Each structure stands twice: as structure tokens, then as C-alpha cells.
Amino acid sequence: MVTMSLSKDLVLEVRGVSKSYTSGGKVFEVLKDINFVVGREYITILGPSGCGKSTLLKIIAGVEKPDKGEVVFNIGGKVRIGFVFQFPTLLPWMTVLGNVTLPLIAAGVPKNDAVERARRVLKIVGLEELDDFYPSELSGGMKQRVNIARALAVEPDILLMDEPFSNLDPLTAENLRSEVLDIWSSSILPIKSVIMVTHNVEEAVLMSDKIIILSPRPARIVKVVDVNIPRPRTRKMTEVQELVDRVYEYVS
Amino acid sequence: MTQSIEELVVELVVSTLLSLERMFVAYLLSLLLALVIGVVMARNKYVESVLLPILDILQSIPILGFFPAVFLIFINTLGPIVGGELSSIFLIITSLIWNMIFGVYSSIKSLDPSVDYLARIYRLSSIHKFLYIYVPASRSSIAANSIVSWAGGWFFLTSAEVLSMGKTEYRLKGLGSLIIKAFEDGNTTLYIAGLLTLSTVIIISYLMIWNPFTMKYTDTKILLGFMRIYNSIDRIVSKTWGSIAGKLIMMYNFIKSRVGSTHTVFLILPILSIQYLLYPYPKNLYGVDYSILSKVLRYGEDFLLEVPNTLIRVYSVVVVGLVISVLLAYISHTRFRVGKLVVMSGEVLSSIPAMIWWPILLPLLQGFPYVVMGFIYLQGSLWYTFFNILIFGLSNLKGNILEFSRIYGIRGVLYLSKVFIPSLLPSILAGGLSASGGAWNASIAAEYIAFGDLVVDMGGVGSLLNKQAMAGDVLGILLTSLFMSLIIVSINKLVWVKVLRRISGYYVVE
Numbered sequence: 001m002v003t004m005s006l007s008k009d010l011v012l013e014v015r016g017v018s019k020s021y022t023s024g025g026k027v028f029e030v031l032k033d034i035n036f037v038v039g040r041e042y043i044t045i046l047g048p049s050g051c052g053k054s055t056l057l058k059i060i061a062g063v064e065k066p067d068k069g070e071v072v073f074n075i076g077g078k079v080r081i082g083f084v085f086q087f088p089t090l091l092p093w094m095t096v097l098g099n100v101t102l103p104l105i106a107a108g109v110p111k112n113d114a115v116e117r118a119r120r121v122l123k124i125v126g127l128e129e130l131d132d133f134y135p136s137e138l139s140g141g142m143k144q145r146v147n148i149a150r151a152l153a154v155e156p157d158i159l160l161m162d163e164p165f166s167n168l169d170p171l172t173a174e175n176l177r178s179e180v181l182d183i184w185s186s187s188i189l190p191i192k193s194v195i196m197v198t199h200n201v202e203e204a205v206l207m208s209d210k211i212i213i214l215s216p217r218p219a220r221i222v223k224v225v226d227v228n229i230p231r232p233r234t235r236k237m238t239e240v241q242e243l244v245d246r247v248y249e250y251v252s
Numbered sequence: 253m254t255q256s257i258e259e260l261v262v263e264l265v266v267s268t269l270l271s272l273e274r275m276f277v278a279y280l281l282s283l284l285l286a287l288v289i290g291v292v293m294a295r296n297k298y299v300e301s302v303l304l305p306i307l308d309i310l311q312s313i314p315i316l317g318f319f320p321a322v323f324l325i326f327i328n329t330l331g332p333i334v335g336g337e338l339s340s341i342f343l344i345i346t347s348l349i350w351n352m353i354f355g356v357y358s359s360i361k362s363l364d365p366s367v368d369y370l371a372r373i374y375r376l377s378s379i380h381k382f383l384y385i386y387v388p389a390s391r392s393s394i395a396a397n398s399i400v401s402w403a404g405g406w407f408f409l410t411s412a413e414v415l416s417m418g419k420t421e422y423r424l425k426g427l428g429s430l431i432i433k434a435f436e437d438g439n440t441t442l443y444i445a446g447l448l449t450l451s452t453v454i455i456i457s458y459l460m461i462w463n464p465f466t467m468k469y470t471d472t473k474i475l476l477g478f479m480r481i482y483n484s485i486d487r488i489v490s491k492t493w494g495s496i497a498g499k500l501i502m503m504y505n506f507i508k509s510r511v512g513s514t515h516t517v518f519l520i521l522p523i524l525s526i527q528y529l530l531y532p533y534p535k536n537l538y539g540v541d542y543s544i545l546s547k548v549l550r551y552g553e554d555f556l557l558e559v560p561n562t563l564i565r566v567y568s569v570v571v572v573g574l575v576i577s578v579l580l581a582y583i584s585h586t587r588f589r590v591g592k593l594v595v596m597s598g599e600v601l602s603s604i605p606a607m608i609w610w611p612i613l614l615p616l617l618q619g620f621p622y623v624v625m626g627f628i629y630l631q632g633s634l635w636y637t638f639f640n641i642l643i644f645g646l647s648n649l650k651g652n653i654l655e656f657s658r659i660y661g662i663r664g665v666l667y668l669s670k671v672f673i674p675s676l677l678p679s680i681l682a683g684g685l686s687a688s689g690g691a692w693n694a695s696i697a698a699e700y701i702a703f704g705d706l707v708v709d710m711g712g713v714g715s716l717l718n719k720q721a722m723a724g725d726v727l728g729i730l731l732t733s734l735f736m737s738l739i740i741v742s743i744n745k746l747v748w749v750k751v752l753r754r755i756s757g758y759y760v761v762e
Contacts, residue, residue, distance in 0.1 A: 063372040083373045089366040093388035102384055103374035154374070 009039040011158065011193045012060070016069035019055055020218075029218035030055050034069070036212055036221065038158075042184060042194045044204040046251065047214030053197040054086070056219070057160050060195065075157050075192070082151030082191075084161040088143035090135040096122065097131040100150045107154065121152040124183060141172035148180065152189055161196040165203065181207060185231065201251060205243045206233050213250045223250045260442060263430065264449050271413070271426040272453065274337075275405050278344035282401065283394070286349055290356025291386045307353060308744065323415050323422075324726065332422065336415060340424050343412040348401040351636075351686060355393035356386075363389055399462045400639050403602040406454055407631075411697075427453070458599060460489055551731040554716060559739065562699070562712040565629060566691040573634040573687050574680060577641045581676060582668070585646060595642055602635040617701065621708045625698045632694025633687040640683030645676040678752075685748050692740055 019031040030052035047053050058064040060071050061081055073079045090099045097118055104114035122128050125145040135143055144164065151159060164180070165173040184194055198204055204211045211225040225247060229239045289307075293300045322342060327335035363385075371381050413428035414421065423429040427450055434442035584591025613624050649672070673680075695714030701707070702718075709715050713736055720728035 058369065061373050063369055081373060083369075085366055085370070087366060089364070089370050091367070091385065091388070093391065094384070102376070102380075105384075106374050106376040106380050 010074045011038050011040060012074060013037045013072045014056075014060065014069070015072060017056070017059060017066040017071065018068040019052070019059065019064070019066050031059075031066070032218040032220045034219070034221060036224065038193045038195060040192050041209040042207060043196070044208035044211045045195065045197045045214060046201065046204045046211050046247070047199065047219060048216050048251070049199055051214050051217050052219040053199075053214060054162050056214075057083075057162050057195065057197050060158075061160055073158075079158065080154050080156045082154050082156030082159045084144075084148050084151045084159070084164045086162045086164070087167060088135070088140075088147040090143055090146055092135050095132050095134055096127060096138070096146050099135070099146055100131075100153050103150060103154050117155075118149070118153050121149040122146075124152065124188070125149045125179065141168055141176065144168060144172075144176060148176070152183065155190055157190070157192050159191050159194045161194065163197055163199070166198070166200070177203065177207060181231070201247050202235065202240075202244055205229075205240055205247060206235070211247060213247065225250070260445065263442075264427075264445060267425060267427045267430045267446075268449055268453060270424070271409060271428060274341055274344060274412070274424075274426060275402075275409070278341045278405060279348060279398075279402065281341070282345050282349040282352055283398075285345075286352035286356050286394075287382075287387060287390065290353050290390065291360055291382065293353075294357050294360035307350065308741070310350065327422070336422055336424055339415060340412045340426075344405050344408060347404045347408040351397045352394065352401055355397040356390040359390040359393045360386055395462075395465050396639070396643055398465065399458075399599065400602070400635060402457065402462060403454075403599070403635065406450075407602075455600070460492070462599075464489060551728055552735065555713065555732055555735045558711060558713045558716045559735075561710075562692075562695050562714060563739070565625075565698075565712065566633075566688060566695060569626070569629040569633050569691045569694075570637075570684055570688045573630060573637045573691075574684055576634065577637040577683065578673065578676065578680065580638070581641045581646055582672065584642060585649065585672070591642075591646075598635070598638050598642065602638070614706075617706065617708055621701075621710060624701065624708070625710050628698035628701075629691055629694050632697065633691035636686035636690050637680070637683035640679045640686070641676055645679030645683075649675050681748065681752050685744065685752070688743075688748075689740070692736065 014034055014036050017031055017034040018029075020027050020029040022028075034056060045053050045056060055064060059066050061083055062071075090096075091102070094102065097115065100118040100122060101111075101114040104117060105111065109117070119128060119131065122131055125148055127142065127145055127149065130138065130142065135146070138146070144167075148164070151161075161180075165176055168176065183189060184191065194208075196204075196208065205227060208227055211227060213222045213225065214220065215222045225243070227243065229237065229243065233240055235241070289303065293303050293307075323336075323339040326339040326342070329335065330338060367385060367389075371385060376384070409426070409428040410432060411428075413424045413426040414432055415424070423433070427446060431443060431446040431450065434440075434446055580594050584594050613627065617624050695712060696717050697714070699710045699712040699714035700718035709719075713732065717729060717732050717736075720732060
């Protein structure tokens with residue numbers, strides 16, 4: 001097993017993150033003392049529905065504040081984050097191209113460069129022909145591709161994905177999974193780490209380098225499993241099947 | 253006095269342009285204000301908690317009652333020309349803006365929270381959020397509300413161009429004042445020509461602006477869509493816009509090449525105001541004498557004596573309006589073609605200003621004053637329920653509910669009571685709330701009608717306000733309007749809002 005040299009390969013560190021919500025006078029503890037490090041790798045956060053995985057992802061993205069703890073980035077300059085939403089979250093009044101360029105324009109990228117970059121990522125996700133379509137004219141799988149393209153367009157250091165394949169039909173999900181892996185392994189984009197949230201054990205084993213398994217609410221880390229299976233992985237590989245079984249034991 | 257055809261045409265064209273300009277300025281200001289206020293209100297809890305009740309009151313009080321006071325303040329501080337014009341625009345804005353603000357506010361409020369995360373994750377600045385998210389998100393409600401507002405604006409145009417306060421009457425040149433004057437002078441040719449021009453302007457602005465606008469930004473394809481000739485109209489409209497835009501861009505570039513872009517705007521604005529120098533207004537402004545020493549208690553007593561009348565009338569009219577609207581909604585819902593026709597007729601009927609009805613209503617006034625009063629009441633309130641239910645309400649009746657009803661054979665009374673009316677309930681209540689505000693406001697026009705020597709006084713708070721205005725009694729107007737607002741706001745808070753809160757969350761089908 002390769003030992004990670006922390007100083008160089010460390011991308012971000014989640015330190016002692018806790019979070020609770022108050023609703024109707026009751027306090028719900030969502031996350032309890034979460035600690036882990038992320039290197040240059042594909043990480044999956046696995047846990048039952050409603051355990052606070054998405055909250056953790058939003059804390060890493062910086063749009064939610066933890067009650068305790070912090071997220072430390074080991075990246076010089078401003079951290080660029082791409083976020084793939086669980087539901088495509090496309091603005092219905094903008095074309096595909098408009099939706100993908102919006103974050104770039106917000107970041108101050110000149111219009112022409114933004115369009116050029118958007119076209120490039122749309123080509124990567126296979127939507128270059130559809131850039132002047134409106135979201136309502138697209139299928140669910142296409143919308144999710146736009147969602148992914150939008151996250152890739154910002155040329156993120158860290159790509160965060162919130163159950164990106166959970167609302168797609170199995171065939172489309174399968175195709176998109178392998179495309180995301182292709183993009184990740186081909187390093188055509190400068191993505192240092194991917195953090196994906198899922199409740200699908202098989203998906204976690206097939207895609208990631210490391211699986212962080214969370215308990216039901218309040219979520220704590222039950223186990224961190226390294227996945228040292230060579231890629232490309234398929235469901236039929238015995239290693240994959242064995243690991244899936246093992247991970248299921250931790251989950252249940 | 254005879255006028256040559258040429259004079260008549262010039263008179264008509266100038267008046268029309270002045271009225272149109274007033275409407276556009278008022279509309280654009282309302283739009284801008286509505287967007288800013290609506291967005292800030294929806295996005296900032298503190299602003300929301302302060303502004304929401306204030307706007308609620310402003311929306312429901314009879315602006316017409318307060319108006320003479322505003323008029324006096326403007327004229328006294330800014331002089332008759334600027335002051336008169338500003339009061340007129342102010343009055344039009346007060347008839348346009350409220351539903352637009354609430355439209356923007358509710359569209360931003362109902363925005364998917366993930367859009368908020370999106371904006372934060374990709375660090376959109378306030379201006380970007382405003383331009384790329386908030387403005388487009390409120391487009392459809394702006395489109396739908398603009399139709400109602402624009403119609404309301406024309407409806408109020410007469411009041412906005414003939415400003416009166418006791419003995420002081422002040423007329424702004426415009427189509428509304430022209431028609432009134434022609435009527436008073438007995439100049440039938442000019443009167444009819446004025447009415448025709450007005451109707452033409454309303455229909456053209458509807459065809460050129462609102463219909464394309466709503467078709468583009470709302471799912472309702474029913475507006476005017478039924479016409480066979482629609483496609484050709486549509487082609488003409490886009491062609492006209494194309495050439496107008498082309499000419500404007502040419503003009504703009506020409507001016508820009510001479511003076512630079514920032515100065516161009518400042519150059520255009522004065523051009524618009526030159527007309528005021530060309531058409532000076534008659535100066536017939538007198539001082540108004542009124543005594544502030546009048547007893548507050550006496551006004552309260554007067555008010556309490558009159559309020560039951562108006563209360564009964566207002567809420568009966570609201571109920572009648574609701575019944576009509578729900579019935580029409582059911583007919584449009586079951587018969588698609590008829591539905592298109594109903595909505596389109598509503599569009600046109602709602603924007604016809606009250607004065608067009610006078611030739612029909614005047615003969616009725618002597619024999620059947622209640623019919624005339626009811627008509628004016630309805631005209632001021634029905635359209636709120638009509639548009640709310642037929643445009644917003646019906647579009648909520650989504651495909652899956654219809655399929656569900658069809659699959660399980662839910663028909664007839666069961667369908668009406670368990671599916672149809674409950675799905676419309678949010679819009680029935682929202683429409684009813686606005687409609688009662690409209691009816692209160694209409695009471696001022698409906699309960700006291702004076703035309704030449706003919707005076708019909710039906711009693712009620714509206715009539716009281718009229719008499720106080722005739723007497724130039726500013727204190728009386730202010731106090732009566734305040735009492736009236738108090739009653740309206742208490743009813744809204746105690747009844748309407750409670751019901752609205754109870755049903756929200758239950759009756760929205762996803």
C-alpha cells in the first residue's frame with residue numbers, strides 16, 4: 001500500500017466538524033466530530049439517507065458553517081470548487097451555454113473566454129450540439145450532464161458531487177459514472193480531489209480510492225475503507241464483490 | 253365652437269402621446285421599484301418584516317381618497333406644471349405597483365433553495381444575482397401582473413389627468429382629460445374620436461407589448477392564441493418591432509458617434525420634456541380654504557354612520573366576483589376554446605376605462621342607480637379575482653391531477669368540490685384579498701356619481717369621501733381614509749390572512 005506523503009499530497013483536511021440544527025424547539029445533531037484528510041484522490045462519503053452527508057459537503061463547499069471544527073485547504077490562493085448538485089439546479093430561463101458560463105462570469109472571466117471554456121466542457125460531457133437549448137428541452141440525463149459541465153467549467157481544484165447519479169435511470173447513471181471516471185483519470189482538467197456523496201455501496205466501491213462510511217444521525221465516521229482495486233473495475237470482479245460485501249457490513 | 257379636422261387630429265395625437273408617455277413613465281418606475289423592493293423584501297428578513305405590513309396597508313387603502321392631499325403637497329412644493337405632472341404619475345403608479353411588488357416578492361420567495369446554494373457556491377455578486385437570477389425568475393409574474401396593472405392604469409387615467417380638490421380643478425393635457433372635456437362640452441365628434449383612439453391605443457399596446465411578453469414568459473398560451481389570424485398578427489408585430497428597433501439603434505449610434513454614450517441618455521430625456529414647453533397649461537389654480545379646527549370626533553361619527561353600507565357592498569361585490577370567476581374558470585377549464593375567448597375578452601374589458609361605459613350607464617342612472625353602482629364596484633374589483641383564478645389558478649391544475657382524476661373517474665360535483673375548487677383555493681383567496689382592496693377603492697367612484705347637473709348619492713364611506721373632497725376638506729379626507737384603512741387592515745389581518753395561512757401548505761400540489 002502506498003503511503004501518502006501528507007505535506008505534498010494533502011489537499012484538504014476536515015477537523016473536528018460538528019453541526020446541529022434547531023427545528024421547532026428541538027435540536028437535531030447532524031454531524032458529530034468528523035475528522036478526515038483528503039489527498040489527490042477520489043473520495044466517497046457513504047451513509048444512509050438523511051445522515052448529514054449533504055450537510056458535510058456544503059460545509060466543505062463553504063456555504064454552511066460548522067458549529068465546531070473547520071475545513072483547512074492546502075492549496076495556494078483561492079480554492080476553486082465545482083459542485084454537482086443532486087438535482088440539476090439549472091436556471092430555466094438560461095440556455096445550456098448560459099447556465100455553464102454563469103459561474104465563470106461571476107468569477108470575472110471575460111465573456112469570450114467564458115464561452116470558449118464552457119464549450120470545451122460541454123464537448124467533454126458530449127453536449128456540444130445542444131448549447132442553445134433550454135433546460136426544459138433536455139432529458140434528465142442531459143440536465144445532469146449540464147450540471148457536471150458547469151462544475152467542470154470553473155476548472156475546480158476540488159470537485160464536490162452530491163449524489164450525482166441517484167436521480168437518473170440505471171442506464172444513464174452507468175454511462176455518466178464511467179464518463180466522470182474518464183474525466184478524472186485523464187487529467188484533462190486540473191482537478192486535485194473528488195469528494196462524492198452517495199448511499200449506493202456498489203457505486204462507492206466502483207468509483208473511489210477511499211470510502212468514508214458514516215453512521216446514521218448524528219453522523220460519525222464508522223470506518224474509512226481504502227479501495228486498492230485496479231481500474232477499470234467491473235461489478236463482476238471478485239475483489240469488487242468482496243469489498244461491496246464488506247462495506248455493507250459496516251453500513252448495516 | 254367648431255374645430256377643423258386638422259386641429260382635431262393634432263389635438264388627439266398630442267393628447268394620446270402625452271397620456272402614453274405618462275403611462276410608460278409610471279409603468280417603468282413601477283417596474284423598477286417593484287423589482288428592487290420585491291427582491292430586497294424576499295431576501296432580507298428585516299426589510300421583509302418591516303415592509304410587508306406597510307405594503308399590505310398601502311395596497312388595501314383607497315389611494316383615491318388620499319389623493320387630493322398628495323396633489324396639494326406636490327403642487328404647492330413644485331409648482332403647477334411639474335407638480336401636476338408628478339401627482340398624475342404618482343397616482344398612476346399607485347394603481348400599477350402593488351400587485352407587481354407582490355408578484356416579484358412571491359416568485360423570489362418560491363425560488364428553489366438550491367438556486368441559493370448555487371449562487372453562493374459560485375460566488376455570484378449581488379448584481380449578477382439580480383440580473384441572472386432574480387429578474388428572470390420574476391419575469392413570468394411580472395408579465396402576468398403587467399397586464400393587470402397596465403389595464404388598471406388606463407382605468408385610472410381619467411382620475412389622474414383631471415385632478416380636483418374642492419373648487420380647485422386642474423387638468424393635464426391628455427387623452428383622459430380630452431374625453432371628459434369633450435363630454436362636458438357636448439362635443440360628440442371629439443368624444444367619440446377620443447374613445448376610439450383610447451380603445452385603439454389599448455388594443456395596440458396589448459398586441460404589441462403584453463401579449464408577446466406574456467406568451468414568451470408564461471406557460472399560458474391561451475391569451476389571444478385562439479385567433480386564426482394570430483400568426484399573421486404575430487408576424488406583423490415582430491416585423492414592426494424589428495424595424496423600430498433598427499431605426500432606434502441607427503438613431504442611437506448616430507447620436508452616440510457625436511456625443512458619446514453616457515451623454516446620449518441625458519440628451520434624450522430633455523427631448524421628452526420639450527413638449528411641456530410647447531403646450532403650456534392653463535393656470536386655473538385657486539387657493540383652497542379649509543379649517544383644521546374641525547372636530548375629529550365628528551368625522552369619526554360620520555364615518556361610523558356610513559361604514560356599514562360600504563362594508564356590505566364591498567364584500568357582496570367580492571363574493572359575486574369570486575362566483576363569476578370560478579364559474580368562468582370551470583367553463584374555460586372544460587372547454588378549451590371557450591376558455592381562450594373568455595380570457596381574451598377579460599383582457600380587453602378590464603382595460604376599458606370607466607368613462608367608456610358612461611354613455612350606456614348614464615341613461616340607467618336615473619331609473620336604476622343600484623345597477624350603475626354595482627357595475628362600477630364590479631369593474632374595480634372583479635378583475636383581480638378573474639386574472640388570479642383564470643391565469644394563475646388554472647395553470648396550477650397540473651396534468652398529473654387531471655390524469656389522476658380521469659383514471660379514478662372523479663367527475664361532476666365530486667371533481668368540483670374535491671379537486672377543482674381546492675386547487676384554485678390559493679388563487680381564490682389571493683384574488684379575493686386584492687379584489688376587496690379594489691372594491692374599497694371603487695366605492696369612491698361608485699357611491700357618488702356627478703355628471704353635470706345630475707348627482708346620484710348612494711351614501712356610504714365612498715360618498716362621504718367625495719363630499720369631503722368637494723368641500724375641500726383635507727382633514728376630513730385624511731381622517732376618513734385613515735378610519736377606512738383601519739377597518740380594511742383589521743378585516744384582512746383577522747380574517748383573510750388567517751385563512752390564507754391555514755390553507756397554504758395543504759393546497760399546493762407538487
